[in-house]
Amino acid sequence: MSFIDRLRRLLPAALGGQRPPVVAVLRLEGVIGGLGGLRQGLTISSTAELIERAFRVKPLSAVALVINSPGGAAAQSALIYQRIRALAEEKNIPVFAFCEDVAASGGYMLAIAADRIYAHPMSIVGSIGVVSGGFGFEKAIEKLGIERRLYTAGENKRRLDPFLPEKAEDIERLKELQADVHTGFKDMVTGRRGGKLTAGADVLFNGDVWIGQRAVDLGLIDGVGEIRTTLKAEYGPKVRLVPIAHRGRRLFPFGPRIGAESAPGLGEGLAGGLIATVEARGLWSRFGL
Template structure:
């Protein structure tokens, strides 16, 4: 009778939400992750009956801090509403905004070779004022508001503009640190200040620092926890028609170039 009962008992479900790519870059038709595009997928991930957990499969070099925060908050709200554990699995990279997403989970696991961390804020650009001068080009900008041309790449860098940018970066960095502390709590180990310099670590180094809970991969860990019969409900962002036809559009190509540049920062 016990065997018959076990055969009839429905298998638990683990929803797998794939969070692959840069966050909030590439335009509306690109391949990046954003809160609006993921809203329906998050709903679907938490919708199945007999849901045992939601697993986040993360492979992201980061991107927009605002979109990172919005996505993570949406996942967290749904997890609290459904009282469902969320477990993150980091693949090649979960850095900067990618690690922000991982911290939406109750537990974080990663591959040995995964790159994690980069808890910081970066802003990069070019100064082209000397180049356009040599070309005989005159820059003409007319504004209503003296601060509208902050960090104009065609004008010499202004010290006040740099200080304003750094003030914004400090605010975002503080928000990032608060998010990590709220998520990881007492699991963080050692000198916390050293964790928030923007440095990156491999899987076991991140585990020793308390940034992740261990080394592990999604399918075997979920089977070990919920049984070999566990069913995986995979949700992923829908590819555009051009992507499905194998012919990405201009916006998608730009997004891919931007993401490639972000991954290159981590040697990927």
């Protein structure tokens, strides 16, 4: 080390000394996708500004993603992933991911946007699969004496309508779509983690989940650790973590769900919002959370 370098270590940054490494910390927490009404899930529209700001921090050594998500909408997961990767490659900035309670399904898709993934020993990781769920209300509305009125242009626009009986052909079509999404998800995982994976597709891509060290053994993550300890080991004890948060945004927890594709009445909007809330709760409860 030269005399100048030693001097910079001793001087404050304002006087030309060496600045401590800086890592922008971006928290990605919650169900992925729109939840209906004024409820806010993780979407590209809700995270794009935060992602951009994380990569604009100067001087920047790395970006850390803190992930706590049971998954949700596949397209939104992929869009957030793509935005992170695009900026990481454009600016040549390494990305770390730290899984908290759960990084499953779409939550794990967010994690593989990182160059290295860490988790707590009790974090739930994986669920590389596709799931669709809903409710059937046809018997309920019949019992209540409610008549369902639905008008469409296109014979398949009413597929899997929750107020109509299920049809075998509709379920088969849904499974075909799920298979296509699953293939895309598997391709993303193998593209990002391929050389590190230690098990076959029948183990890794069957929708199962694993805890901490087992996920390391399978190559799904790189290590067990939490953000501060890991980044101090990587960048030194003086590393500075800079949280990236919304600026003064207030999120309201409830509201009617008014879809853009149709114009439902208020009752149906409230029902849609309630269903979205129940489905979100169901995603978390799958992992005991």
